[in-house]
Amino acid sequence: MLSELIAELPEGVVVTDPDILASYRQDRAADPSAGTPLAVVRPTRTEEVQTVLRWASAHRIAVVPRGAGTGLSGGATALDGGVVLSTEKMRDIVVDPITRTAVVQPGLLNAEVKKAVAAHGLWYPPDPSSYEICSIGGNVATNAGGLCCVKYGVTTDYILGLQVVLADGTAVRLGGPRLKDVAGLSLTKLFVGSEGTLGVVTEATLRLLPPQHPPCTVVATFDSVEAAASAVVKITGTIRPAMLEFMDSVAINAVEDKLRMGLDRTAAAMMVAASDDRGAAGADDAAFMAAVFTEHGATEVFSTADPDEGEAFVAARRFAIPAVEAKGTLLLEDVGVPLPALAALVGGVAEIAAQRRVLISVIAHAGDGNTHPLIVFDPSDADEAQRAQLAFGEIMDLAIGLGGTITGEHGVGRLKRPWLAGQIGPDALALNQRIKQALDPLNILNPGAAI
Numbered sequence: 466m467l468s469e470l471i472a473e474l475p476e477g478v479v480v481t482d483p484d485i486l487a488s489y490r491q492d493r494a495a496d497p498s499a500g501t502p503l504a505v506v507r508p509t510r511t512e513e514v515q516t517v518l519r520w521a522s523a524h525r526i527a528v529v530p531r532g533a534g535t536g537l538s539g540g541a542t543a544l545d546g547g548v549v550l551s552t553e554k555m556r557d558i559v560v561d562p563i564t565r566t567a568v569v570q571p572g573l574l575n576a577e578v579k580k581a582v583a584a585h586g587l588w589y590p591p592d593p594s595s596y597e598i599c600s601i602g603g604n605v606a607t608n609a610g611g612l613c614c615v616k617y618g619v620t621t622d623y624i625l626g627l628q629v630v631l632a633d634g635t636a637v638r639l640g641g642p643r644l645k646d647v648a649g650l651s652l653t654k655l656f657v658g659s660e661g662t663l664g665v666v667t668e669a670t671l672r673l674l675p676p677q678h679p680p681c682t683v684v685a686t687f688d689s690v691e692a693a694a695s696a697v698v699k700i701t702g703t704i705r706p707a708m709l710e711f712m713d714s715v716a717i718n719a720v721e722d723k724l725r726m727g728l729d730r731t732a733a734a735m736m737v738a739a740s741d742d743r744g745a746a747g748a749d750d751a752a753f754m755a756a757v758f759t760e761h762g763a764t765e766v767f768s769t770a771d772p773d774e775g776e777a778f779v780a781a782r783r784f785a786i787p788a789v790e791a792k793g794t795l796l797l798e799d800v801g802v803p804l805p806a807l808a809a810l811v812g813g814v815a816e817i818a819a820q821r822r823v824l825i826s827v828i829a830h831a832g833d834g835n836t837h838p839l840i841v842f843d844p845s846d847a848d849e850a851q852r853a854q855l856a857f858g859e860i861m862d863l864a865i866g867l868g869g870t871i872t873g874e875h876g877v878g879r880l881k882r883p884w885l886a887g888q889i890g891p892d893a894l895a896l897n898q899r900i901k902q903a904l905d906p907l908n909i910l911n912p913g914a915a916i
């Protein structure tokens with residue numbers, strides 16, 4: 466079967482070297498149940514993706530789409546006997562400054578997109594902390610969020626059009642460089658966040674904005690996480706900050722261990738907030754946030770209008786996951802709640818950590834109510850690994866109980882799938898499955914993920 470595919474594609478597109486296959490088995494979630502694929506296929510053009518899917522349909526072979534493999538929910542975990550379709554060699558971009566759009570292939574990294582459009586004086590806002598290492602196709606497939614999303618929205622808000630290859634190999638174009646377009650069902654949005662289960666994104670038309678104004682940044686430390694969480698609710702109820710990020714004491718110390726930048730190791734929580742409104746308005750919002758932090762008991766508040774100084778704290782926040790990862794293996798959560806429930810979520814996570822006797826660090830895109838409890842465990846300690854798994858489920862149950870979500874931005878993938886029904890209920894789950902069945906009746910696209 467594989468020789469048929471090899472014959473139909475240019476030389477080198479299909480890779481079967483066992484060492485290379487091994488490096489495509491897992492994404493950053495490091496799912497221990499990952500299989501070993503038959504092959505990794507690295508197409509350069511939409512037509513080659515079509516060839517792969519026609520072949521896979523004919524032979525009923527599972528295809529796991531993969532961008533840069535930075536996903537945190539096991540969505541790109543390889544399957545035994547399947548193929549991994551990596552978009553890493555699809556890297557073209559064309560920017561149109563007149564319509565303020567860019568047409569981009571999926572394998573370009575988010576940071577490369579930002580750089581290419583910045584050369585035309587434009588800005589692509591979505592900024593996952595992983596922006597230097599994740600692909601734009603992966604961002605589309607997970608509907609990635611990030612730090613500035615509290616003001617600017619998430620990936621789907623910047624997707625005007627897509628080209629998608631369906632399970633049977635048909636390539637469809639949806640939407641395009643039009644700011645308003647309601648012709649037909651809203652299918653572009655259906656594919657955003659579909660985690661490779663409905664089609665392979667081979668091109669995206671992105672909406673771009675004029676450049677961001679230099680931000681005013683406010684950093685505050687607290688001796689209680691609840692105090693920090695309540696400050697968030699006050700701020701978002703009054704203004705629209707461009708960033709409102711949270712780190713707990715474990716994350717602060719883990720980052721300080723690595724970066725040595727003088728963070729307050731004794732603080733229970735640190736907030737990094739910013740306003741990018743122009744001129745005096747930005748300074749006013751920064752002053753307002755500083756005042757709210759003080760009112761809510763901040764132990765120290767520091768404001769700066771120097772973008773480089775501010776960026777150092779933002780970089781510290783972005784570095785939190787790799788820093789905590791240095792302490793052990795991580796089970797990464799992505800639970801979110803309506804903002805008034807943020808303090809209850811953070812408090813509930815602390816109770817679970819105490820009951821299950823596992824270290825859980827919490828970082829958060831706090832202004833979105835989207836938290837990342839990071840459960841640290843030693844996989845060679847079977848008892849601790851089991852307690853970590855129990856905590857993983859209990860945190861999602863807690864979020865659902867607070868009217869929240871099991872995933873704000875990383876996707877369901879394979880690791881959170883058992884909790885999906887508990888959040889969306891049987892009717893919505895059945896509707897998801899009917900859509901999957903209609904688009905991929907042979908269930909070859911990323912089976913076992915997301916839905």
Ligand SMILES: Cc1cc2nc3c(=O)[nH]c(=O)nc-3n(C[C@H](O)[C@H](O)[C@H](O)COP(=O)(O)OP(=O)(O)OC[C@H]3O[C@@H](n4cnc5c(N)ncnc54)[C@H](O)[C@@H]3O)c2cc1C
Pocket residue numbers: 492493529530531532533534535536537539540541552571592593594595598599600601602603604605606607608609610611612660661662664665666667786787874875878911914
């Ligand atoms: C340190 C760190 C920080 C992070 N911070 C954030 C953050 O702030 N916000 C955030 O949202 N995420 C964050 N992430 C998670 C991750 O970077 C995002 O989910 C990202 O969008 C994944 O992109 P990727 O290219 O690595 O995709 P992959 O991991 O390769 O794939 C992710 C999913 O998308 C599917 N997929 C990939 N490409 C395509 C395609 N072309 N067509 C169809 N399906 C496809 C895969 O099948 C899989 O289901 C972080 C990850 C790390 C390691």
